[in-house]
Amino acid sequence: MAEHTDDATSATGRSSREAVAPASGHGPTGLTAEVRLRRGDFTLDMACRVRPGEVLAVLGPNGAGKSTLLTALTGSVRPERGRVSLDGRTWLDTERRIDVPTHRRGVGLLAQRAVLFPHLTALDNVAFGLRTAGVRRRPARRAALEWLRRTDTGELSDRRPAELSGGQAQRVALARALAADPELLLLDEPLSALDVATAPAMRGLLRRVLGEQRSPCVLVTHDVLDAVVLADRVVVLDRGGVVEQGRTRRVLARPRTAFTARIAGLNLVNGSAAGDSVETPRGGVVHGGVVEPAGRGEPAAAVFPPTAVAVHREVPEGSPRNAIPVRLVGMEPRGDAIRLRGETDPSEPETALAADVTPAAVAELGLRVGDEVFFAVKATEVAIHPVSDG
Numbered sequence: 001m002a003e004h005t006d007d008a009t010s011a012t013g014r015s016s017r018e019a020v021a022p023a024s025g026h027g028p029t030g031l032t033a034e035v036r037l038r039r040g041d042f043t044l045d046m047a048c049r050v051r052p053g054e055v056l057a058v059l060g061p062n063g064a065g066k067s068t069l070l071t072a073l074t075g076s077v078r079p080e081r082g083r084v085s086l087d088g089r090t091w092l093d094t095e096r097r098i099d100v101p102t103h104r105r106g107v108g109l110l111a112q113r114a115v116l117f118p119h120l121t122a123l124d125n126v127a128f129g130l131r132t133a134g135v136r137r138r139p140a141r142r143a144a145l146e147w148l149r150r151t152d153t154g155e156l157s158d159r160r161p162a163e164l165s166g167g168q169a170q171r172v173a174l175a176r177a178l179a180a181d182p183e184l185l186l187l188d189e190p191l192s193a194l195d196v197a198t199a200p201a202m203r204g205l206l207r208r209v210l211g212e213q214r215s216p217c218v219l220v221t222h223d224v225l226d227a228v229v230l231a232d233r234v235v236v237l238d239r240g241g242v243v244e245q246g247r248t249r250r251v252l253a254r255p256r257t258a259f260t261a262r263i264a265g266l267n268l269v270n271g272s273a274a275g276d277s278v279e280t281p282r283g284g285v286v287h288g289g290v291v292e293p294a295g296r297g298e299p300a301a302a303v304f305p306p307t308a309v310a311v312h313r314e315v316p317e318g319s320p321r322n323a324i325p326v327r328l329v330g331m332e333p334r335g336d337a338i339r340l341r342g343e344t345d346p347s348e349p350e351t352a353l354a355a356d357v358t359p360a361a362v363a364e365l366g367l368r369v370g371d372e373v374f375f376a377v378k379a380t381e382v383a384i385h386p387v388s389d390g
Ligand SMILES: Nc1ncnc2c1ncn2[C@@H]1O[C@H](COP(=O)(O)OP(=O)(O)OP(=O)(O)O)[C@@H](O)[C@H]1O
Pocket: 039, 040, 041, 042, 060, 061, 062, 063, 064, 065, 066, 067, 068, 069
């Protein structure tokens, strides 16, 4: 996935460094969008930029404007003011009265539930888009079969949607969206309708195929794990505006709004994959259960909830625990518990981890901010995920 800076998304403002890029003709520049769109009492007013091959996750509470942003990008609703361009081609410019219709925007959309033609086989569903783009029947079917293989549904090519599970149908819908070689890929809660047994495999598949994509991708999700695994950058919307944005890891590690803090309630230890563990750049190792295998040395994260962490003064012995040395940098009440924040690397505050412990445990250990302690977590509580570089 692409390299980028932190601040490629900003609240709308003409003085912003993120003014819409001029049509350059110097190769792909990705998506640039600046929209103001009113729906009833609600106004979406934001700007974002997504580079070629980059995945931008859009997070935010219900009603924040995530779906409204997608309608502005697809062209199904026209913003009252705005500009949208893709690789320097203008899709929308309200000042210049340009508004390219949806069907000419080259958008591939994967929705919550697969929308497939019920009377067509999986193969014909995927080939359909290619046929309408003028590809002849046989090459279209060949390409469609290849896309089904890439989404692990090659053996389902003759089935109709009614004969597919939700997860299988979603894979076919992904194949269809990608087969059309979209200029912009939009994923609208692509995993939220899948059950807990199916979602991880689909998330892994998305990670693989998005890693190979050159078009920019906007991913709307409620699940912070989707952002961690799939996105290079995140933008957090609230009441129609951008409240946080930046590289995924940084935004989640240093949340600046209550919403982000709530959704970011997962510990992440980033490093590189080594079988059923993650090796950190400073030589630490965290063991866990592999959710999706990653090649040795690939970027990976060990993920665990603060409630799974126990705090010790000394390294706990004789149990299958990870013991991560930390310096306590924060202590605050959280419901019935106390949330401790522990810094693992003073030069990188974003590596801080959280532990939810009882007030009794804090009193018993006599914990104070500044103490050097160990955060212990059982390997069975840790999930190892391959992650984006974000
Ligand atoms: N057609 C419409 N007419 C009037 N208001 C609308 C319309 N569509 C959406 N809204 C309002 O716009 C606001 C943003 O809605 P939107 O669906 O974009 O939020 P969201 O972030 O996608 O929420 P969710 O996570 O619940 O899907 C909401 O207050 C919603 O009520």
